Structures are given as C-alpha cells and as structure tokens.
Amino acid sequence: MLDKLIKEPWTYYxxxxxxAILNTxxxxxxxxxxxxxxxxxxWAAWIWRSLxxxxxxxxxxxxxxxxAEAMTQGFFTNTLSLMDFGLIIGALLAVLLASxxxxxxxxxxxxxxxxLLGGIIMGYGTRISSGCNIGAFFSAIPSLSLSGxxxxxxxxxxxxxxxxxxMRFLL
Amino acid sequence: MxxxxxxxxxxxxxxxxxxxxxxxxxxxxxxxYIVGSNEQTLGIYLTFGIAFGFILQRSRFCFAAGFxxxxxxxxxxxxxxIVIAMVIMTITFSIIQYHSLLQGIPTIPGHIYSxxxxxxxxxxxxxxxxxxxxxxxxxxxxxxxxxxxxxCIVLIGFLIGTLLGARHFPWWEKNFINEAPSIHLPSYxxxxxxxxxxxxxxxxxxxxxxxxxxxxxxxx
Amino acid sequence: xxxxxxxxxxxxxxxxxxxxxxxxxxxxVGDVLIIETDHSCAIKNFTExxxxxxxxxxxxxxxxxxxxxxxxxx
Numbered sequence: 001m002l003d004k005l006i007k008e009p010w011t012y013y014x015x016x017x018x019x020a021i022l023n024t025x026x027x028x029x030x031x032x033x034x035x036x037x038x039x040x041x042x043w044a045a046w047i048w049r050s051l052x053x054x055x056x057x058x059x060x061x062x063x064x065x066x067x068a069e070a071m072t073q074g075f076f077t078n079t080l081s082l083m084d085f086g087l088i089i090g091a092l093l094a095v096l097l098a099s100x101x102x103x104x105x106x107x108x109x110x111x112x113x114x115x116l117l118g119g120i121i122m123g124y125g126t127r128i129s130s131g132c133n134i135g136a137f138f139s140a141i142p143s144l145s146l147s148g149x150x151x152x153x154x155x156x157x158x159x160x161x162x163x164x165x166x167m168r169f170l171l
Numbered sequence: 172m173x174x175x176x177x178x179x180x181x182x183x184x185x186x187x188x189x190x191x192x193x194x195x196x197x198x199x200x201x202x203x204y205i206v207g208s209n210e211q212t213l214g215i216y217l218t219f220g221i222a223f224g225f226i227l228q229r230s231r232f233c234f235a236a237g238f239x240x241x242x243x244x245x246x247x248x249x250x251x252x253i254v255i256a257m258v259i260m261t262i263t264f265s266i267i268q269y270h271s272l273l274q275g276i277p278t279i280p281g282h283i284y285s286x287x288x289x290x291x292x293x294x295x296x297x298x299x300x301x302x303x304x305x306x307x308x309x310x311x312x313x314x315x316x317x318x319x320x321x322x323c324i325v326l327i328g329f330l331i332g333t334l335l336g337a338r339h340f341p342w343w344e345k346n347f348i349n350e351a352p353s354i355h356l357p358s359y360x361x362x363x364x365x366x367x368x369x370x371x372x373x374x375x376x377x378x379x380x381x382x383x384x385x386x387x388x389x390x391x
Numbered sequence: 392x393x394x395x396x397x398x399x400x401x402x403x404x405x406x407x408x409x410x411x412x413x414x415x416x417x418x419x420v421g422d423v424l425i426i427e428t429d430h431s432c433a434i435k436n437f438t439e440x441x442x443x444x445x446x447x448x449x450x451x452x453x454x455x456x457x458x459x460x461x462x463x464x465x
Contacts, residue, residue, distance in 0.1 A: 009435060012252035015230025020256040022226065024263040026219050030212070031280055033264070034223070036308040037329070041337055044330035060337040076206055079216040084312060086220020089199055091228035091316025093221070095431075095456065096192035099185065102456030103318045104429055107401040115321050118304025119311070119328015120335075121296050127336025128343045129293025130284050132308040133234040133301070136293070138253070142260030143281030144268070144365050146354035150286050151294040158298020159238035166303055166405065167243070185455055231432045236404060243405055246439055305403030317431065318456065321403070388443055 007098045023139065030079075033143065035135035036087075037126040039080035042070045044123075060127075114170065223309070224316060233310045235301040245387030247380040254377045258370055265366050268357075279355060287351030289343050304328070393418070396425045400457070404432040408440060411462065418464050426460040434458055 027033045045055035049071075055061055056071040075081050095101040106112055126132045129151055131140065137155065140148030199221065207214025226232070237249035264281055271280050284290070301307040304325045306314055311329065314322040356365035395418055399407035407428045414424055428434070434450055437460050441448035449461040 009431070010226075010230040012230055012232065012249050012435075013255060015226055015232040016252035016256040017259065018226045018230075019223065019232065020259040020263075022219065022222055023260060024267075027264065027267055027280070029215060029219075033282055034219075035282070036312070037333060040308070040326075040329050041333040044334040045337070047330065048334055055334070055337070058338060060340040077209070077213065079212060082206065082213055083216040083220035083223075086217045086222075087224035087227070087309065087312040088316040089195075090221035090224020090226075091313040092224075093192060093195060093199070093316075094225045094228035095317050096188045096195060099188040100431065100452075100456040101188055101191070101318055102429055102454070104320060104401050104456075106321050106324070111321060112324055114303050115305070115324040116328040116331075118300040118302075119325040119330075120300075120332040121328075122300030122304065122308070122325075123329040123332020123334075124336040124339075125293040125296030125300060125332070126308070127293075127333055127340055128289040128348075129297070131282065132297060134309060135282060136284065136290075138234075138256070139260075140282040140284060141257055141369070142264040143283055144261070144265060144356040144369065145281070145283040146356060147284040147286045147290050148282070150290050154291045154294030155298040155301075156238050158295040158300075159235070159302050160242050160298070161295075162299040162302025163239050163242045163405075165299070166239075167409070170303075170406065185452070188455060228431075231435050233404070233432050236432055236436075239405060240436075244408060244436070244440060246436075246443075248439060321401070 007100075023142075033139035035080070035131060035139060036084055037123070037132040037135060038067075039078075039084035040123065041067075041127065042073075042078055042081050043075070043084075045071060046074065110170070224313060227309055227313050228316065233313075234307040235305065235310050238298060239302050241380075241383065241387075245384065247384045251377055251380050251384075254373050254380065258373050261366060261369050261373070265362065269362055283353055283355050285348055285351035285353045287347045289347040289351070300332075393422045394425060395422060396427065399426055399428045399430075399433070401429065404430050404436060407433040407460075408436045411437070411460070415462065415464055420464050422464050424462045424464065426462070427457070428460065429457045431456070434460070437462075 023034045045061065048055050056068070061067045061071050070078050092101070122132070129136050131137070133155065136151045137148050140151065203214055203217055206217055233249065234253070237253055240246040241250060268279050268281055306322060306325065311322045311325045315326065356369065360368055395414065397410050397414055399410060407426050407430065411424060411426050418424060437448060438450070441462065446465065447463050451459045451461070453459050
C-alpha cells in the first residue's frame with residue numbers, strides 16, 4: 001500500500017486533479033496563478049548582471065514594476081525564483097523517497113546541441129507570448145483568456161514539427 | 172498473458188535512498204524556515220514549488236509528452252488528463268475572478284493575455300523547442316530534480332532564450348503586442364455562457380481525444 | 392528464443408519506445424526484447440502502449456532509477 005504512494009507512479013488523472021487543485025489554492029493565496037518562465041528570466045538577468053551586463057536598464061525590466069523589483073532581488077529573495085527552485089526540490093524529494101534517483105549524464109554531443117537549441121527556442125518563445133506551457137496555457141485557459149487556446153493550438157503545431165525533426169535526426 | 176522467462180541477469184545492488192531523502196528534507200525545511208522568516212510570502216512560494224514538483228514527478232506528468240505522443244504513438248492519455256485539469260480549473264478560476272469582480276477590484280485576476288502573431292509564434296517556437304529538448308518548462312525542472320544533467324543544458328538554453336527575448340521584447344511590443352486585443356471570454360459571452368462554452372469545448376475535446384486514441388495504434 | 396537488448400540509458404522518453412517499436416519489427420516471434428532505460432516517463436509509455444497492443448510486458452527495476460522492460464514478440 002505504501003508502495004503505491006511512494007514508489008509506483010500515480011496515474012495522469014491523479015496528477016492532473018492534484019495540480020488543478022494546487023493551482024487553484026495558489027491563485028487564492030498569492031492572487032495569481034502558476035507561472036514558471038518569468039522566474040527563468042530573472043535567473044538569466046541576474047547571471048547576466050554578474051557577468052557585467054545591466055539588464056535592469058533594459059526596457060523590459062525597467063518599465064514594469066514587478067520585473068524592476070525582481071532586478072533588485074536575488075535567487076533566494078525573489079518569489080518566482082523560489083517557486084521554480086522548489087519544483088526541482090519537490091521532484092528530487094519524490095525520486096529519493098522512491099529510491100529512484102540516478103545521475104544521468106549526457107550521451108552524445110548531438111544531444112547537447114539539440115538540448116541547448118531546444119531550450120533557447122523555448123525561452124525566446126516564452127517572452128514573446130508572455131509565458132510557457134504553464135503561464136500562457138495551463139493557467140491562461142482557465143482564466144478564460146482566449147489567448148490560451150490560440151497558444152495551445154500553436155504549441156501543438158510546433159510539437160508536430162518538433163516530432164518530425166526528432167524522428168528524422170535523433171532516432 | 173504468456174509469462175516471460177527471466178534470464179539470469181546479475182542485479183546491481185539497489186541502495187535505499189530514504190536516508191538521503193531525510194537529509195535533503197531537513198535541509199529543505201531549514202531553507203524554508205530561513206526564507207520564510209525573512210519574508211512569509213517567500214516561504215509560501217517555495218512550498219508551492221516543492222508541492223508542484225513532487226506531484227508532477229510522482230505522476231510522471233509531462234506536457235511535452237502530452238503534445239507529442241498523439242503524433243508519435245497515437246496516445247492521448249496525458250492530453251486528456253490536462254483537459255480534466257482544465258475543466259476543474261475553469262470552474263475554480265471563474266469563481267475566483269467573479270468573486271474579485273464583485274468586490275469591485277478593477278483588474279481581473281488571472282492570466283489574460285493579448286492575442287496576435289506573437290502568441291502564435293511564441294507557441295509554435297515553444298512546441299518545437301520542447302519536443303526536441305525532451306521537456307517543457309516544468310518537465311525540465313522536474314528532470315533536473317531527477318538527476319538528468321541534460322536538462323541542465325536545456326535550462327541554460329532557456330536562460331539564453333528568455334534573456335534574448337526580454338532584450339527584444341520592446342520590438343515585439345511595438346510591432347505586435349500593443350495593438351493586439353485581449354479577449355476575456357465573459358466580456359463576450361457573459362459568465363455562465365463562457366464557463367459553459369469552455370467546459371463544453373473541453374468535454375468535446377476529451378471525447379475526440381479518446382476516439383483518436385482508440386482508433387490510432389501506431390506501430391511505426 | 393533469442394534475447395535482444397537495447398541500451399537506451401540517458402535517452403529521453405520517446406526514444407526508448409521508438410527504438411523498441413523499430414526493433415520489434417525485425418526480431419523473430421518468440422524473441423525477448425529487453426530495453427534498458429533510466430527515464431521514468433518511458434515506463435509509462437511502454438505500459439500504455441503494450442496494454443493497447445496486448446503485448447506481454449514486464450518491468451523490472453534493476454537499480455536506483457534504472458529499469459529493464461521486457462517484451463516478447465508474438
């Protein structure tokens with residue numbers, strides 16, 4: 001019985017219902033639903049600043065009060081940064097509890113290039129549409145924003161192309 | 172179902188990682204305490220993040236797989252689960268929004284964004300990127316927690332991409348975002364109408380996805 | 392009855408299933424296909440797909456975060 005709880009995977013429906021409830025509670029508690037990649041942007045900006053850049057002077061950060069405030073904060077003092085970090089921790093705790101943690105190295109250089117490229121493309125896409133699979137889709141559709149549907153349809157189309165590329169070059 | 176004979180394979184010795192779990196848990200609780208005593212909201216965000224990560228990993232919830240599997244293996248199970256989540260949240264989010272409206276708060280809470288070329292391209296790029304990278308935003312974070320060093324590279328890509336996007340954002344704002352309309356369904360269909368319509372569409376989508384799965388069995 | 396192994400360690404989730412599907416076409420009936428994977432999502436991929444195709448499937452956790460998926464070709 002305990003095995004089912006901590007070792008065997010839960011069903012997708014279980015996960016979905018729990019995530020839906022959690023997102024709802026989050027919305028009530030903090031006043032806005034779940035989002036991920038704005039936290040990444042903060043991380044990136046802080047790293048850029050440590051390398052000598054001045055992202056706080058960019059229009060993107062300077063003209064928006066929330067983002068401007070984020071530029072004055074750090075990894076452990078910014079809300080979105082902590083929530084994203086928490087996600088990593090939560091997943092880590094889950095695998096450790098099930099004794100399924102394993103370091104998985106990179107197999108080939110091809111993988112590295114594809115991973116990097118994929119990340120860059122995703123990252124850029126999230127800024128122009130103000131979100132990712134969570135911010136612009138998972139939390140947007142329930143917010144009754146038509147943008148979530150439009151975004152979702154195009155993600156699906158992109159995934160179709162991505163699948164073709166994957167099958168052609170990586171199989 | 173016929174039994175598969177197990178060949179004698181030397182089993183590697185599995186380590187019980189529960190002690191490591193406890194150590195990490197203690198560190199996390201300490202971190203929560205430090206962060207939370209600095210500012211309570213920080214502790215709340217961290218807690219929610221941990222909860223999300225735990226649930227996502229336990230249910231192997233991957234949005235990238237959800238969008239990709241219908242095409243590659245004809246499976247729509249994750250997508251259907253996402254639809255169910257959307258149905259639940261449509262109801263709960265609407266209540267939250269309506270409640271906020273009744274209190275006289277001018278801006279409607281939630282993620283209501285403009286629709287334009289930027290939405291389409293942003294979505295498309297995200298779709299391509301997530302499939303080739305092997306995970307979306309949540310998937311990447313989740314897999315870093317599982318020990319995948321590959322996803323650390325994906326994250327580096329994410330950092331580069333979002334920074335570039337932020338740099339270019341004013342251009343996108345000027346040319347596409349500023350003129351684009353934001354469509355909040357209740358302003359067109361009313362509250363009960365919008366909720367009903369969206370849930371209706373989601374249910375229909377669920378039915379179509381189930382039909383698709385039953386009909387498509389891709390053996391490559 | 393031959394035993395064929397596919398090493399899919401360190402590979403992301405669609406790859407193990409895709410490689411398995413490809414190999415399954417080439418092996419003889421009665422052969423056992425063993426896929427080595429360390430991707431937690433891949434396990435679910437396999438259980439769903441083999442259930443759909445009524446293929447016997449056995450999943451053995453051989454190490455922390457490492458599984459062997461055994462399929463038999465009918």
